[in-house]
Each structure stands twice: as structure tokens, then as C-alpha cells.
Amino acid sequence: MNPIRVLLADDEAMVRAGVRAILATDDGIEVVAEAAHGREAVELVRAHRPDVALLDIRMPELDGLVAAKVIGSVAPNTSVIMLTTFGLDDYIARALGGGAAGFLLKASDPRELITAVRAVASGAAYLSPAVARRVIESYRDAGLDRAADARRRVGELTARERDVLALVGAGHTNAEIARALYLVEGTVKAHVSSILIKLDARNRVQAAILAYEAGLT
Structure with missing residues (x-):
């Protein structure tokens, strides 16, 4: 079986290294490209056509939320997971409204990262449990x-x-x-x-x- 091909985009090199190290523990996942900002992420998605794009929200030149929308247009077969420190309700709503298939907090258990990548690559969706609760509550309150x-x-x-x-x-x-x-x-x-x-x-x-x-x- 072919590995799940992943693009990783974050403006902090240390974060990229940490995420890459976590994904490397799963033989079925391969990081095929890394980007330091949103515009570069879009360009690399066009070039590599990964199965999954892991995007930080706050990046220079083009933030992850805008990049997710562009990726949805230019590479609809690439599933997007937002990986961020900020679990703000506005970010969650904009990410999901923009077509992201997953939303994961950087403070999550590292095992969640692999679970999320595998889930969206198989066609499912994945939200961090804390994010899922907030989404459900926000819709319930409506x-x-x-x-x-x-x-x-x-x-x-x-x-x-x-x-x-x-x-x-x-x-x-x-x-x-x-x-x-x-x-x-x-x-x-x-x-x-x-x-x-x-x-x-x-x-x-x-x-x-x-x-x-x-x-x-």
C-alpha cells in the first residue's frame, strides 16, 4: 500500500521538525514537502499533489485559512488539516467554512496527529475533541x-x-x-x-x- 503523502506548512522550523518527527513514527505516512508560508504551501501542493496538507493558521505572506481555500480550488483531492496553537471560535468557523477536513491543536496528544492524518486521507473528517465540543456547543446554542x-x-x-x-x-x-x-x-x-x-x-x-x-x- 502506498504511504499517505503529506505536505507540512509552518513558519517555525522547530515546529516543522517536531511534526515531521511525529509523522515519521508511522511507516504509512511520508512527508513529501515542507513550506514556511502559505503561498509556498500552495505552490508545493500544486507540484506534489499530496494526500494531506497540514497547515498552520498564522503564517506570513498567505495565512493558513486563505491557503486552505486556494488548495481546495487547485487540488481538490488534497485534504487540509489546520494545525494551530489557537483554538479560537472564529478560526474554527473560518477553517471549516473554508473547506478544511480537520482542525488540530498543537497542544494535542502527538498520537492525535497521526490519527487525524489517517482519518482525512481515508475521506473522513477529524476535529480535536476540545474543538469538536466547541463546534457542537456553538451549533446547539444557535x-x-x-x-x-x-x-x-x-x-x-x-x-x-x-x-x-x-x-x-x-x-x-x-x-x-x-x-x-x-x-x-x-x-x-x-x-x-x-x-x-x-x-x-x-x-x-x-x-x-x-x-x-x-x-x-
Whole structure:
């Protein structure tokens, strides 16, 4: 099996070295490029087409949030994880709204980094537990209007698409969904693509939030 190819972008060389050392403990992960700022990260993503891009938020020239949006346009098959010291609600909302598939705090357990890379590379989403709690709380606090809107949007899906969405919301990968619903993985991918279009969701994280709001998970 080919290793998961990762691009690492952070303006601090020591941080890059530390993250690279953690990823090196997993033989199934390979760091193929490093960048010191967001613009360089975008250029290297274009050149290397990694499976995963790990981006710091606060970088010179082009910050990680803007770089994530650009990467989503130029390399849609590259999943983005935001890796940052700052777990601010605005950063979380902007990262997920901009298409990031994961959000990880630098203070997290190092094992979470490998878990996150493997999760997003397989098509799932990953949020640090502390971040996940804040996302859920923020959407819960928004009240019943969001829940009603989510139920309306989910109601436009077919029954099979709702089954798939429920499993996406529970954090399952395409392969796991295929096994659970007795489908081939290609069919699951097609369902997920259709779900994202119908829900007007940029990625699986946004779809999973809608699944939660609609009561599917």
C-alpha cells in the first residue's frame, strides 16, 4: 500500500521538525514537502499533489485559512488539516467554512496527529475533541432555527443518501460505510458527492454538522 503523502506548512522550523518527527513514527505516512508560508504551501501542493496538507493558521505572506481555500480550488483531492496553537471560535468557523477536513491543536496528544492524518486521507473528517465540543456547543446554542433548516435540507436527500449521511456524521470512512450498507466503495463516494451538492456543503465536516443538527446522529 502506498504511504499517505503529506505536505507540512509552518513558519517555525522547530515546529516543522517536531511534526515531521511525529509523522515519521508511522511507516504509512511520508512527508513529501515542507513550506514556511502559505503561498509556498500552495505552490508545493500544486507540484506534489499530496494526500494531506497540514497547515498552520498564522503564517506570513498567505495565512493558513486563505491557503486552505486556494488548495481546495487547485487540488481538490488534497485534504487540509489546520494545525494551530489557537483554538479560537472564529478560526474554527473560518477553517471549516473554508473547506478544511480537520482542525488540530498543537497542544494535542502527538498520537492525535497521526490519527487525524489517517482519518482525512481515508475521506473522513477529524476535529480535536476540545474543538469538536466547541463546534457542537456553538451549533446547539444557535437554537431551533438551525435544526429546522438542517431537517429541511436533509429531507431533500433520498433514503439511501440519508443512511450514508448518518454514517458520515458518525465519523465513518467511505470504506466503513460501504461495509455497513453492503455497497461498493465507489457507490458510497458517488452518494457522498451527491449529498454535498444537495446540502450545499463544502466538505464532510459541514455535512456531519448538518447530520447532527437534523438528528441523524
